[in-house]
Amino acid sequence: MYEKLTSPSQGTKITFKDGKPIVPDDPIIPFIRGDGTGVDIWPATEKVIDAAVSAAYGGKRQINWFKVYAGDEACDKYGTYQYLPEDTLKAIKEYGIAIKGPLTTPVGGGIRSLNVALRQIFNLYACVRPCRYYAGTPSPHKSPEKLDVIVYRENTEDIYLGIEWRQGSEIADKLINILNTDLIPATAEHGKKQIPLDSGIGIKPISKTGSQRLVRRAIQHALRLPQSKQQVTLVHKGNIMKYTEGAFRDWGYELATTEFRAECITERESWILSNQEANPELTIEANARKIDPGYDALTPEKQQQICQEVKQVLEQIWDTHGHGQWQNKVMVNDRIADSIFQQIQTRPDEYSILATMNLNGDYLSDAAAAIVGGLGMSPGANIGDNCAIFEATHGTAPKHAGLDRINPGSVILSGVMMLEYMGWQEAADLIQQGLGSAIALGQVTYDLARLMAPPVEPPLKCSEFAQAIINNFS
Ligand SMILES: NC(=O)C1=CN([C@@H]2O[C@H](COP(=O)(O)OP(=O)(O)OC[C@H]3O[C@@H](n4cnc5c(N)ncnc54)[C@H](OP(=O)(O)O)[C@@H]3O)[C@@H](O)[C@H]2O)C=CC1
Ligand SMILES: O=C(O)CCC(=O)C(=O)O
Ligand SMILES: [Mg+2]
Structure with missing residues (x-):
């Protein structure tokens, strides 16, 4: 069936039902080593995941790894320009869950991103990138522990669709x-x-379908979080790109207030309801004036629109969401993209899930990672309805390749996300705990070591950090 691959002789396929994986105790999981520092990171990751599964389940569960090829390694095996061989696509399709190291994309010409291609081919429409702080991690930020956000990035469209034409063509x-x-x-x-x-x-296409399926997943995720983190912020530059980014915001609110009406409250609705709760005698117009401080300077038409909005909210959701009930719902708000970059630094604890389009999410996930320790601590998952591929936020970091020095934390933590997705929480917990303890003990790679005061000398190698994580399982 494969041209140049042989499936592992042992192991069972993961299947999907209603968008969820059904995972046997001996799943076959394809992996792509990755270009550049992939040679260092992948062996470290495999070792940590295997050790955690073994420690958590004592041999009852085991991953059967299936090496598949993409990027430079694929060209070596399959021939020139065979960056993403059919074999690799077949294997991922067959086994459903995969994990990968980073792959190189040339700038200004050459092949299009293999990373993006994989997301599009398998319709992995939600790129999920949690940014949380592990105690003891050095940070350029004063209170990095206050940041605990998950970037939910639309992963298939926007300018990443790659429909563009060269100047002069x-x-x-x-x-x-x-x-x-x-x-x-x-x-x-x-x-x-x-x-x-x-x-x-x-060309920058932003579709209603693409936007709403992303926001749907973000809201579903928020519903699984503790109440204090049940918030979804729609990030957009809709003041400038009205019909793409502005529409993303509007479609997000539309979904929240229809499909999730019982579970969600928008920020403006919460203002209207809380104004009414604080003063039951408040007139519609007085309430409108409170939610829009510039109300008196508005045209009569605009004022009427706001009064209409207040009236509708009170008529439609006062019984179900009023009297403080809205405080137990998922809060859906929106922020303009440039402002959210400063807000995650100045008021990090006010945010939880950041739902974004493709480009904004790409930028924002690196920026948020910087606050909690940098790109060595930034995992990710690309999730669809019938497939998921786990990968770090960072790229190939070519200047560090092959030196056994890069931080494998991001791909290891992407492995944690994979284990959680598979329902193997005990193994995931062991890794998180081992990694947290290693960092707290100052057992870190160069990227974190150089930020520590005093700097840790010498830092651990990539492979040593993997071993330190394992040594700190308990
Ligand atoms: N999903 C993917 O596979 C991605 C692929 N790429 C591709 O990767 C290539 C290189 O991209 P580039 O812009 O240099 O970005 P990279 O993310 O590869 O690296 C930029 C810098 O970030 C730091 N860094 C990255 N990874 C780690 C890590 N694991 N541990 C510690 N520090 C880390 C290093 O900083 P310092 O040297 O200061 O320590 C590194 O030099 C490009 O071809 C790009 O297209 C980019 C992003 C994602
Ligand atoms: O595919 C690439 O080369 C870059 C992708 C990227 O930066 C990302 O997904 O965060
Ligand atoms: Mg990126």
């Missing part, structure tokens, strides 16, 4: 011509705008 020129002469002038709001003739062109 025939199609780019043709498109610019059509846009400048026919399409832009046809829409009054664009005025006399024109696209500069020497532009490259990229």
Whole structure:
């Protein structure tokens, strides 16, 4: 069935039912080692996961690893330009859950991202990147422990769809011509705008389906969190990109207030209800004035709209969400993207799940990781309805490749997410606890060692950190 692979002789397939994995005690799990520092990180990760499974289940459970190829290693095995062989896709499709190291993407030309391709091919529409602090981790931030957020990033569309045309190409020129002469002038709001003739062109599709399935997963996740963390923030730059990023926000609210009406409250609704609770005699207009401080400067039409909003909220959800009941619901709010980058630093404890489109989530997950120890501590999962691939937030870090020095923490913690997804919580807990204890004891790789005061000298190697995690299981 495979061209150049042989499935492990032992082990059983993971299957999916209603979007959830059914995991046998001896699952076969494909892994991609990854380019660059993948050579260091993957062996460390495999060793830690195997040790945790063995310690947690004493041989009753075991992962049967299946090596599959992508990136440079795939070209070595399958031939020039065979970066993502059919064999690899078949194996992931067959076994359902996979884990990978980072893969290189050239800048400005060359192949498109293999990482993004895997997410799109398997429809892994939710990229889940938790950023939480392990005690003792050095941080440039004063109170890193206050950050405990999960970036829920839409993973299949936005500009990552990769529909773009190079400056000067025939199609780019043709498109610019059509846009400048026919399409832009046809829409009054664009005025006399024109696209500069020497532009490259990229397309940014944001669909209602893609946005809502991501927000749905984010809300479902929020419902599993303790009440104080039951919050989903829709992150967007909708003031500028009204019909893509602005629409993402609107579709997010629409989903929250229809499909999850009983479970959710929006921030504005919570203001209206709490104003009414504080003063039952409040008129509609007085309530409107409180939720929109600039109310008196607004046009009469706009004022009327806000009064209508207040009236509707009180009519529709006062019985179910009023009298403080809204405090036990999932809070859905939104923040403009640039502002959230400063908010996670200045008011980190006010946020929980950050639901984003693809590009914003890419940026935000690195920025949030920096607060809790950096890219060596930033795991991730790409989740769909019938498949999941686990991978770190970081890339190949090529300057550290093959030196046995890089921090394997992110891929190891991605392994923790995989174990949790499989329902193997005991093994996941052991790793988290071992990693937390190793860090607390100052047993860390160079990236954390250099930030510690005084700096830890010498830092642990990548392989030694893996062993330190195992030594600290208890
Ligand atoms: N999902 C994926 O596979 C991804 C792939 N990439 C690809 O990776 C390649 C390199 O990208 P680049 O922009 O350099 O970003 P990287 O994330 O690979 O590395 C940037 C810097 O971050 C720090 N860093 C990264 N990983 C770790 C780690 N495990 N432990 C400690 N520090 C770490 C290092 O900083 P310092 O040297 O200061 O210690 C490193 O030099 C590109 O081809 C890019 O496209 C990028 C992101 C994701
Ligand atoms: O695929 C790549 O090369 C980069 C992807 C990336 O930065 C990410 O997913 O966070
Ligand atoms: Mg990134």
